[in-house]
Amino acid sequence: MSKTTTEILIIGAGLSGAVTALQLARSNIKVTCLEQGQWNNREDYPGDKPDFELLSMGPWHANPNVRKSPADYPILDDTSDIKPMLYNGVGGSTILYSAHWMRFLPSDFNVHSLDGVGKNWPINYHDLAPHYNQNDIDFGVSGIAGDPAYPDFPEYPMPPLPIQPWGERVANAHHKMGWHWWPGSNAIASLPYKGRRPCVQRSTCRAGCNEGAKGSVDQTHWPEAIACGAILKTGARVSRILLDQHGLACGALFKDASGNTHQIESEIVILASHAIGSAQLLLKSTSPKFPNGLANHSDQVGRNLMMHPLSRVIGFFDEPMMSWQGHWGQSIYSLEFAETRPVHDFVRGAKWNLSPSGGPLSAALYPIDESRCWGKPLHQRIDNWLGRSAVWGITAEDLPNRQNRLVLDPNFIDSNGDPTVRLIYKVSENSKRILKFMTAKAVQSFSEAGAHQTSASSLVTDNGWHALGTCRMGIDADQSVVNPWLQSHDVKNLYIVDGSVFVTSSSVNPAATIAALARRTAEYIIKSRSTIKRAKI
Amino acid sequence: MTLALSDKQRNSFAEISNVVYPGGYNHPPSSGLDIKNAPLDHVLRARNELVVPLIKILNQYVTEPNTFLSQLEDHDFKLIMIIISASYLSIPQVKESLEYNGQQAMSLGRSGFGAEELVFELMQQPKRYRDV
Numbered sequence: 020m021s022k023t024t025t026e027i028l029i030i031g032a033g034l035s036g037a038v039t040a041l042q043l044a045r046s047n048i049k050v051t052c053l054e055q056g057q058w059n060n061r062e063d064y065p066g067d068k069p070d071f072e073l074l075s076m077g078p079w080h081a082n083p084n085v086r087k088s089p090a091d092y093p094i095l096d097d098t099s100d101i102k103p104m105l106y107n108g109v110g111g112s113t114i115l116y117s118a119h120w121m122r123f124l125p126s127d128f129n130v131h132s133l134d135g136v137g138k139n140w141p142i143n144y145h146d147l148a149p150h151y152n153q154n155d156i157d158f159g160v161s162g163i164a165g166d167p168a169y170p171d172f173p174e175y176p177m178p179p180l181p182i183q184p185w186g187e188r189v190a191n192a193h194h195k196m197g198w199h200w201w202p203g204s205n206a207i208a209s210l211p212y213k214g215r216r217p218c219v220q221r222s223t224c225r226a227g228c229n230e231g232a233k234g235s236v237d238q239t240h241w242p243e244a245i246a247c248g249a250i251l252k253t254g255a256r257v258s259r260i261l262l263d264q265h266g267l268a269c270g271a272l273f274k275d276a277s278g279n280t281h282q283i284e285s286e287i288v289i290l291a292s293h294a295i296g297s298a299q300l301l302l303k304s305t306s307p308k309f310p311n312g313l314a315n316h317s318d319q320v321g322r323n324l325m326m327h328p329l330s331r332v333i334g335f336f337d338e339p340m341m342s343w344q345g346h347w348g349q350s351i352y353s354l355e356f357a358e359t360r361p362v363h364d365f366v367r368g369a370k371w372n373l374s375p376s377g378g379p380l381s382a383a384l385y386p387i388d389e390s391r392c393w394g395k396p397l398h399q400r401i402d403n404w405l406g407r408s409a410v411w412g413i414t415a416e417d418l419p420n421r422q423n424r425l426v427l428d429p430n431f432i433d434s435n436g437d438p439t440v441r442l443i444y445k446v447s448e449n450s451k452r453i454l455k456f457m458t459a460k461a462v463q464s465f466s467e468a469g470a471h472q473t474s475a476s477s478l479v480t481d482n483g484w485h486a487l488g489t490c491r492m493g494i495d496a497d498q499s500v501v502n503p504w505l506q507s508h509d510v511k512n513l514y515i516v517d518g519s520v521f522v523t524s525s526s527v528n529p530a531a532t533i534a535a536l537a538r539r540t541a542e543y544i545i546k547s548r549s550t551i552k553r554a555k556i
Numbered sequence: 557m558t559l560a561l562s563d564k565q566r567n568s569f570a571e572i573s574n575v576v577y578p579g580g581y582n583h584p585p586s587s588g589l590d591i592k593n594a595p596l597d598h599v600l601r602a603r604n605e606l607v608v609p610l611i612k613i614l615n616q617y618v619t620e621p622n623t624f625l626s627q628l629e630d631h632d633f634k635l636i637m638i639i640i641s642a643s644y645l646s647i648p649q650v651k652e653s654l655e656y657n658g659q660q661a662m663s664l665g666r667s668g669f670g671a672e673e674l675v676f677e678l679m680q681q682p683k684r685y686r687d688v
Contacts, residue, residue, distance in 0.1 A: 069658055070602045073642045077603050126686040133688065143688070163669075165679040170687075179669040190671045199684070202669055209664060219661035230661075339655075344662060358686060379656055383641040391633060393625060398580040405654055 021281045024556055025051035025250070027544075028271060028285035030257050030300065032056075033111015034530060035517040035537040036291030037236035037244065038154070042541035044247035048548070051283060052249065053273050055256035056090030056108030061231055066223030072380035075226045081106065081115050082481060089276070092256075092440070094295060095428055099442035101326045101483040105293055109253060110237035112293070113530070116484065117224050118206040118233050119349045119372055120160045121527035122151050122169060122535075126358060130418075130523050134359045134366045136449075137418045137523040141494050141503040148172060150535035150542075158234040158534070159212045162204030168354045177209045180218055184340040185409035186350035189373055192467035193353060203349035203372065206234030206530070213239075222375045224347040255281070258435050260288055260304040260313055260513070268313075268513040269554035274435065286553035287512045287544070290490075291537070294324070294519035295425060298489035299440040302427050314507040314515075319500050320490055321426060323419035325524040327485035328446045328478055330454040331386075332411045333376065334465030335403050335472040342406050345375035350409075353464075356457060357416075357526050365452035367416040370526040371461065376408040386476055403472065411461040415453040416526035419488055420445075446478060454478060485529050490519035505540040511552035516540050561611060566592040568617040569610075573640045575621035583653045586644055595643040602642075609635055 027043060029036045032054035043050045065074035076085075081104035083091035090107040106112045126133055128140040152173050161177040179202040182190065186202075193200040207224070208215045218232040231238050245251060254276035261282070263269040268288035274280055290297040298321045304313035312320050349372035357368045377385065382404035383397060392400055423445065427438035458475040465473050493499025496508035501520050507513040516537040518529050525532070544551060561569070570592035579585030589595065600607050613632050617624050625633065644650055651657065 066659065067661070069646065070599075070642070071659060073599065073602055073638070076638060077605065124685055125688050129688045133686065163675060165675075167678060167681045167684050169685055170683070181665060181668075182670040187670045190674055194674050194677075201678070202671075202675060217664055220664065221659040221661055223659055343656065343659065378659060379645040379651075379654055380638075380641055383645065384637060391625070393576040393637075394578055395580045397576065398578075398583050401583070401654070402581040405656060 022284065023051070023281070024284045025049055026285065027287045027289060028053065028283055029289045029291055030271065031111065031290070031292035031296065031517070032109045032241065032251055033291065033293065034113050034236055035533050036111070037240035038534045038537040039289055039291060039516050039541045040249045041157070041240045041244040041247070042538055043545065044244045044249040046545045047248065048545070050249045051285070052251045053255040053257055053271065053283070054109055054251060054253050057253045058109045058237065059114060059227065061227070061229050064227030064229050066221055066226040067229040071223050071226050072378050079226050081225065081484070083107065093431070093433055095431060095439055095441035099444040100446045100478070100480065101328065101444060102481050103295060103442065103486060104482060104484045105295070105486070109241060109251065110235045112484070113235035114227050114237065115225050116530060117347055117349070119528040120155070120158065120162070120204045120206045120531050121352070121370070123147070123525045123527060123532050124168065124354070124357060125170065127523065127525035130367065136366050138493070140522045141492060144170065147532065147535040147539065150538040151531060154531065154534045154538055158206040158239050159208050159215060160204055160206050160234070161209035163202055166201045168199060168201070175204060177212060179203065180205060180207060180209045180346050180348065182350045183345050183375065185336070185342055185375070186373055188336070188468040189409070189464060190351055192464060193355070196467055198353060198464070199355040200351050200353045203351055205346060205348045207346055207348050208232045218346050220344050220346060222343060222345045222347050222377070257300060258303070258437065260300060262306050262308065262313065262510070263554050265554070266308055266510060267552060267554040268510050269556055284556040286556060287514070287551070290513070290515045291517050293517055294486040294489045295440060295442070297515055297517055297519045298425055299427070301490065303437055309509070314500055314509045314513055316509050317497050317500060319498065322421045322424045323488040323491055324423045324425055324442065324444055324486065325417035325419060325488040325521065326444055326483045327417050327524060328415045328450045328454060329482045330413045330458050330475065330477050331479050332413070332458055332461035332465065332473055332475045333408050334411070334468065334470035335408045336470055337407070339406050342375045342409055343378045347374050349373060350375070356460060363456065365449045365456065367418070367453070368526055369413050369415045369453050369457045371457070372412045374410045374412060376404060376410050379405055386479070411464065413454065413457045413461060414526050414528070415450045415457070417450060417524040418447060419491070419523060420447060425489060485518070485524065487518045487521040487524050487529060490515045491522050492520040493522065504543045505536065512554055514540055514544070560607065565611060565614040566596070568614045569596060572617065572621045572624065572636065573644065575625070576637070576640050577644045584649050589644070589647050589649065591643050591647070595647050596639070598646055599639055599642045606635065606639060610639055
């Protein structure tokens with residue numbers, strides 16, 4: 020078994036790991052990151068190939084249980100209403116994400132005080148605002164500031180991408196109805212930016228961006244982090260975090276792609292492995308001091324899993340709009356129904372984002388689970404859909420529930436001989452009511468915009484992009500896993516910087532907030548470098 | 557390269573495809589497109605993990621296509637629809653009928669993002685977030 024050392028070990032090279040590594044490396048801190056997947060070549064992404072939709076349904080599917088890449092680990096999901104969507108590799112899920120770049124609303128941090136549900140965050144919007152601002156520059160976000168749904172913040176580094184004919188139709192409709200809308204903010208370049216090419220509107224963002232226009236962290240962060248001295252080891256799957264005699268994290272065991280075990284020693288350990296991966300690793304890292312999993316004296320590790328239930332409404336228009344092109348990526352978004360209103364039969368609300376509707380295979384098949392259609396009706400469906408439709412994606416704010424969780428299932432053993440992670444997740448009654456209300460309103464939106472027909476799905480199960488909450492942040496060490504600096508209550512030199520630390524989910528896409536939290540913690544570590552707890556190695 | 561489907565299996569595939577895509581709305585019928593050969597092979601080269609499950613499904617085909625499709629389990633129905641649709645929609649005549657030429661790289665216009673005048677109106681509106 021080989022042994023190496025580093026000052027700070029980061030586990031996971033996705034969004035939060037990259038943001039953290041870059042900040043630390045910019046301050047000349049010795050960082051090593053272990054990533055179970057590999058680098059991708061942009062040329063290999065299927066988006067610019069004729070079979071991109073076919074490949075996106077298989078080897079480039081966002082569900083690791085469908086994709087089954089060697090970098091993926093199995094996730095038992097038959098006990099979950101929503102299936103996990105993520106990517107393992109340098110860049111993590113930013114490789115396949117849609118790059119919707121949304122800040123939390125100020126109220127999202129105080130849902131208990133305002134609406135009597137969930138828990139308050141121990142930090143607020145203004146704590147994160149400077150980090151949102153800086154990350155907008157690092158990620159290269161396009162958009163326009165001034166949305167009245169938010170406090171003022173600096174202009175984005177690039178102007179918005181075109182909102183497209185379907186966006187203009189819906190924007191005009193919302194304007195007439197007095198409903199909120201705003202041009203989409205996306206981590207997608209609309210101009211040449213820091214060596215990235217601008218978006219070419221191929222609308223294949225969720226199959227990887229061949230142009231490098233999308234702000235995936237293999238493009239935006241890792242090259243600079245490595246140039247600053249960060250070490251990134253790929254094909255390195257961590258099996259266990261190690262603990263020293265003082266109860267401090269002192270490194271990790273990992274396996275390389277050939278199955279050989281290695282040890283890395285570190286003074287500080289930072290987990291950045293996704294809400295599923297991080298909680299899984301903590302639960303696997305048992306010891307006499309932590310028999311229920313590392314940093315888990317609160318029994319909160321793995322609990323409060325939130326997955327952002329999503330519904331979808333498609334609007335069909337008479338006029339051809341080439342709606343297989345564009346960015347995917349949001350054309351526009353609406354926060355009209357994001358906040359609690361007394362007249363609703365639910366609390367909190369949803370964020371809407373308008374997208375193009377995909378190519379011919381999407382027109383023929385999506386969503387294949389909901390209708391068995393062939394013959395003339397299938398031709399009619401394709402004729403209606405292809406190029407003439409747009410999609411409202413509606414994300415419900417998911418509230419924490421300790422019964423929604425991930426556990427290790429000893430009945431299923433993974434390739435390391437460890438129990439496999441199992442998701443146990445039920446969509447709440449509140450979320451169901453949100454989605455029911457929102458789909459009706461989205462139908463109204465499209466109708467007002469001139470759609471001759473709409474089609475609504477009340478819950479899209481294959482859409483668990485936003486797993487959150489499994490190592491939540493809090494002041495009370497008996498009720499949370501990390502403190503407001505994302506430092507473990509139990510293991511003082513262990514930090515968790517991914518979406519697992521979310522206290523509640525907001526209804527907006529979490530990437531910008533994950534990145535802001537990670538950056539804030541990295542800056543805390545840098546400022547406290549001489550005083551923070553470290554293992555002696 | 558010829559993939560490992562027998563003539564009988566290919567004929568079954570064609571019969572089913574002809575019912576799934578009989579033609580209409582200016583789209584050509586599958587029956588005139590030799591879907592069972594080059595288009596099917598194209599799909600199975602791209603997704604060769606589908607060959608074995610497809611053969612398994614086609615080997616069950618004994619009745620007329622509509623009944624067969626109606627009786628397929630969800631998983632098998634989904635799989636055969638993906639293969640048939642991807643085969644059919646990859647054929648140049650079909651793409652032409654759809655006026656679809658693939659996902660093209662396009663230059664971004666420089667005339668603005670659209671609906672600017674509405675955005676400037678919205679900017680003048682009072683803030684609507686709940687300050688806390």
